Amino acid sequence: KANPFAPLLQLLAPLVDGFDVASAGELALVPGDKGRVGFAGPGKRDRELAAAIAAGATISLESPGEAGRALAIAQGTARPLHALLRVNPPFELRGSGMRMGGGARAFGVDLEQAPDVLAMLAAGGAHVRGFHIFAGSQNLDAEAIADAQAATVTLAAELAAHLPGPPELVNLGGGFGLPYFAGDRPLDLARIGARLSETLARRHPVLRDTRFALELGRFLVGEAGVYLMRVVDRKVSGGQTFLVTDGGLHHQLAATGNFGTVVRRSYPIANASRSGPAVLACNIVGCLCTPLDRFGEGVELPDTREGDLLAVFLAGAYGRTASPEAFLGHPPAAELLVGA
Numbered sequence: 193k194a195n196p197f198a199p200l201l202q203l204l205a206p207l208v209d210g211f212d213v214a215s216a217g218e219l220a221l222v223p224g225d226k227g228r229v230g231f232a233g234p235g236k237r238d239r240e241l242a243a244a245i246a247a248g249a250t251i252s253l254e255s256p257g258e259a260g261r262a263l264a265i266a267q268g269t270a271r272p273l274h275a276l277l278r279v280n281p282p283f284e285l286r287g288s289g290m291r292m293g294g295g296a297r298a299f300g301v302d303l304e305q306a307p308d309v310l311a312m313l314a315a316g317g318a319h320v321r322g323f324h325i326f327a328g329s330q331n332l333d334a335e336a337i338a339d340a341q342a343a344t345v346t347l348a349a350e351l352a353a354h355l356p357g358p359p360e361l362v363n364l365g366g367g368f369g370l371p372y373f374a375g376d377r378p379l380d381l382a383r384i385g386a387r388l389s390e391t392l393a394r395r396h397p398v399l400r401d402t403r404f405a406l407e408l409g410r411f412l413v414g415e416a417g418v419y420l421m422r423v424v425d426r427k428v429s430g431g432q433t434f435l436v437t438d439g440g441l442h443h444q445l446a447a448t449g450n451f452g453t454v455v456r457r458s459y460p461i462a463n464a465s466r467s468g469p470a471v472l473a474c475n476i477v478g479c480l481c482t483p484l485d486r487f488g489e490g491v492e493l494p495d496t497r498e499g500d501l502l503a504v505f506l507a508g509a510y511g512r513t514a515s516p517e518a519f520l521g522h523p524p525a526a527e528l529l530v531g532a
């Protein structure tokens with residue numbers, strides 16, 4: 193979901209324990225063993241459930257209805273249904289960019305419904321591997337993430353009473369954020385690691401042999417991406433300098449503040465063609481005919497000219513595939529894997 197660029201998936205394949213996908217289309221892109229794929233997301237069509245079951249992927253079941261459809265497909269094809277029950281947690285990850293747990297949600301099964309769904313899955317012969325609990329995303333607060341992980345481990349131990357045996361796998365979600373904006377501090381990974389070790393050291397005995405997974409979409413790929421755009425025009429309006437580029441929200445919706453942000457702030461941007469003191473305060477916009485298409489206001493750069501390349505950093509997650517590429521008929525951004 194964060195970045196399905198095929199050469200990147202090839203590079204990551206030997207480095208990660210598995211891949212998370214959010215559609216059958218993404219499942220088809222995963223290189224190698226599909227048995228280490230987790231498939232989450234609402235609205236999985238029967239065709240997608242069938243593809244995941246045939247591939248031996250683990251499906252995060254998001255509702256009683258979806259669980260019933262997956263069971264029927266598995267029974268009809270005589271293939272095992274490997275599943276996690278995705279549970280909508282009764283807590284949320286404090287300060288997340290996008291909340292995906294707590295309260296009424298499209299994701300997962302509410303806690304009160306979990307026992308019935310688990311009973312139905314057991315009766316239908318499903319292989320329920322454990323639980324998936326995803327409480328939020330884009331968080332820079334190590335304590336908040338650690339608290340959510342601790343609450344998740346506690347909840348998984350309670351839910352384990354409704355499984356025929358101890359859970360094999362508990363997916364703790366992700367939420368690891370990136371410091372996109374001025375004043376953001378990078379996440380304290382050592383602190384999360386230390387607290388997670390404490391949490392796991394004290395876990396309920398029913399989870400003794402359980403494997404725990406983290407899903408780190410954005411965190412693994414975001415900082416690796418640089419988006420380059422060329423300055424087409426430099427103009428002055430209302431006393432302000434505008435740099436108009438050949439880039440835009442059709443390539444990088446998130447970097448223009450139009451994907452899951454409340455307050456519009458700039459990603460880090462630099463002039464990739466020339467260095468020098470920051471003497472120019474400017475507004476950087478894309479080439480689309482909409483006021484939404486802007487990358488930054490009052491950005492300080494060296495004396496930037498037409499033809500210069502501007503680099504937008506932290507552009508590796510939710511870029512091309514999270515952007516309305518067809519809007520206005522401009523060419524797509526070229527994607528390159530470099531330095532691997």
Ligand SMILES: *Cc1c(COP(=O)(O)O)cnc(C)c1O
Pocket residue numbers: 193194212232233326329330365366367368407408409410411509
């Ligand atoms: C989107 C999503 C992720 C990844 O979130 P990031 O913000 O990219 O880290 C992980 N798990 C699930 C279930 C998701 O829907």
